[in-house]
Amino acid sequence: DLITKAPGTYHHSLMVANISANCVEAIGGDSQLARVACYYHDIGKLEHPFFFIENLPGHMESPHNMISAEESAQIIFNHVTKGVEILTQHQLPQAVIDICAQHHGTTLMKYFYAEALKNNPDVKExxxxxxxxxxxxxxxxxxxxVDSAxxxxRAMKEPTLEKVEALVHSIIMNRLEDEQFVECDITMKEIxxxxxxxVTSLNGTFHSRIEYPTIKKQEIK
Structure with a gap:
């Protein structure tokens, strides 16, 4: 279903699975669990696929433009709860369901929060x-x-190694400052x-290819 109804999410899930499994293996974790959990972590997006940018056809206006920031946030949140519901219904292992529930933690949806603040300064974070x-x-x-990175x-224009390094570092620092990892035993060394x-994986996948100058025959001596 995912590959036909939400192809962008399908490809994103494969990428996240490959990178996450390698990272988990490097620190001695359960790489097979990580891979399987990644395949299913965004299954809840099947309910409203076009509300997620990776599935939106280029010619189509974002459906978020037609609803309030509060409604948008609710639809985005629901991909987690709906995902847990689908995985539970299909009796997937509890460890896979737990990762689906936890893959965004309690992070702030910054874009829609900022949009809501424009209309209502009293909106609650x-x-x-x-x-x-x-x-x-x-x-x-x-x-x-990995999911966020x-x-x-993917959304970055002309990614370079420096841009990817800065981006991944900022995502990690944001998570640490927001105390997203205080309930698990991952260490700073492992992070x-x-x-x-x-960084290495994403740079290898998305790095813009260098355009080599074309050399005319008469220039070759």
Whole structure:
């Protein structure tokens, strides 16, 4: 269903699975669990695929433009709760369901929060935070980082190594400052290993190819 109804999400999930499994393996975690969990982590997007940028056809206006920031946030949140519902219904392992529930932690949906503030300065920040829980395992923490990093790099214009490094580092620092990993046992040393691996993987996938100058025959001596 995912490949036909939400092809962008399908490809994103494969990328996140490959990178996450390698990172988890590097720190001695359960790479097979990480891979399987990534395949299903965004299954809840099937309910409203066009509300997620990776599935929006180029010619189509974003449906978010037609509804309020509060309604947009609710639809985005629901991909987590709907995902948990689908996976539970199909009796997937609890560890896979847990990662689906935790892959955004309690992070703030900054864009829609900022949009809502324009219309109502009294809007509550907690209304624009994912319901959580925060990542409870190293695998969930890594998938949380990779998921955001892959999506943000994909959206980047002309990614370079420096841009990718800065982006991945800022995502990790944001998670740490927001105390997203305080309920799991991932260490700073492990986060440093994971950061390098994510940068290498994303740079290899998205880095713009160098355009070599064409040489005319008469210039070759």
């Amino acid at each position: 907690e209304d624009f935070r994912y319901p959580g829980p925060k990542p409870q395992t190293k695998e969930a923490a890594i998938i949380n980082i 892959e999506a943000a790099t 440093a290993i994971v950061e390098k691996m994510i």
